Amino acid sequence: MQKQEFLELxxxxxxxxxxxxxxxxxxxxxxxxxxxxxxxxxxxxxxxxGKSFSVFxxxxxxxxxxxxxLLWDLWLMYLYxxxxxxxxxxxxxxxxxxxxxxxxxxxxxxxxxxxxxxVANEVVNVEMKKRVVSCDPSxxxxxxxxxxxxxxxxxxxxxxxxxxxxxxxxxxxxxxDLRRKVLIGxxxxxxxxxxxxxxxxxxxIQMEVEQIKEKARFKEDNRIKMMCMLQSSSDMIMT
Numbered sequence: 001m002q003k004q005e006f007l008e009l010x011x012x013x014x015x016x017x018x019x020x021x022x023x024x025x026x027x028x029x030x031x032x033x034x035x036x037x038x039x040x041x042x043x044x045x046x047x048x049x050g051k052s053f054s055v056f057x058x059x060x061x062x063x064x065x066x067x068x069x070l071l072w073d074l075w076l077m078y079l080y081x082x083x084x085x086x087x088x089x090x091x092x093x094x095x096x097x098x099x100x101x102x103x104x105x106x107x108x109x110x111x112x113x114x115x116x117x118x119v120a121n122e123v124v125n126v127e128m129k130k131r132v133v134s135c136d137p138s139x140x141x142x143x144x145x146x147x148x149x150x151x152x153x154x155x156x157x158x159x160x161x162x163x164x165x166x167x168x169x170x171x172x173x174x175x176x177d178l179r180r181k182v183l184i185g186x187x188x189x190x191x192x193x194x195x196x197x198x199x200x201x202x203x204x205i206q207m208e209v210e211q212i213k214e215k216a217r218f219k220e221d222n223r224i225k226m227m228c229m230l231q232s233s234s235d236m237i238m239t
Contacts, residue, residue: 147189
């Protein structure tokens with residue numbers, strides 16, 4: 001298969017999807033799966049295909065969505081096997097986040113969406129990448145913000161500091177694990193809202209906090225031991 005044939009197949013699949021010709025669309029996608037790895041990577045790197053894939057992923061027909069997901073995952077596997085940063089071209093463009101009509105709430109949703117959208121380009125593991133790209137940052141952002149609003153009230157209220165803490169930790173470049181866990185559902189909005197500042201921190205910060213606590217416990221244990229020794233010595237003198 002040559003590059004021109006690959007592009008023609010993709011265009012045929014696109015036309016078939018738009019006209020809801022399911023069998024023709026799936027047939028074209030199946031033929032695209034047969035393309036050599038090197039050809040698929042070359043086309044994805046140098047063309048618009050990655051950004052045009054939403055016509056299949058978001059299609060109303062479940063068969064087209066299912067087959068396109070298989071093709072999507074195959075191409076992701078090819079790209080990540082090369083170790084190239086160009087793999088990010090297959091990450092879907094952000095969908096517009098659902099508005100509430102409240103400018104403050106909508107801003108929080110946008111900030112969360114921006115943070116969650118970073119995850120796809122931060123994950124290296126292929127299997128985790130598949131999980132990540134199947135999640136929609138805009139939907140998760142809405143869910144998280146709704147939980148925040150329900151629990152904390154409005155952004156400008158008495159819980160403003162908590163809002164800022166959550167948004168900071170979600171966007172912190174040194175804290176990719178938190179936003180990944182939120183995006184894939186390991187931490188839902190209700191749980192995130194109740195987490196303490198140190199719980200939301202990066203693994204490095206959590207380790208530092210734990211070390212500080214351990215030192216404090218060690219110091220307190222020594223203080224108690226010393227007091228016991230002094231008390232014991234005092235009792236001996238008294239007797």
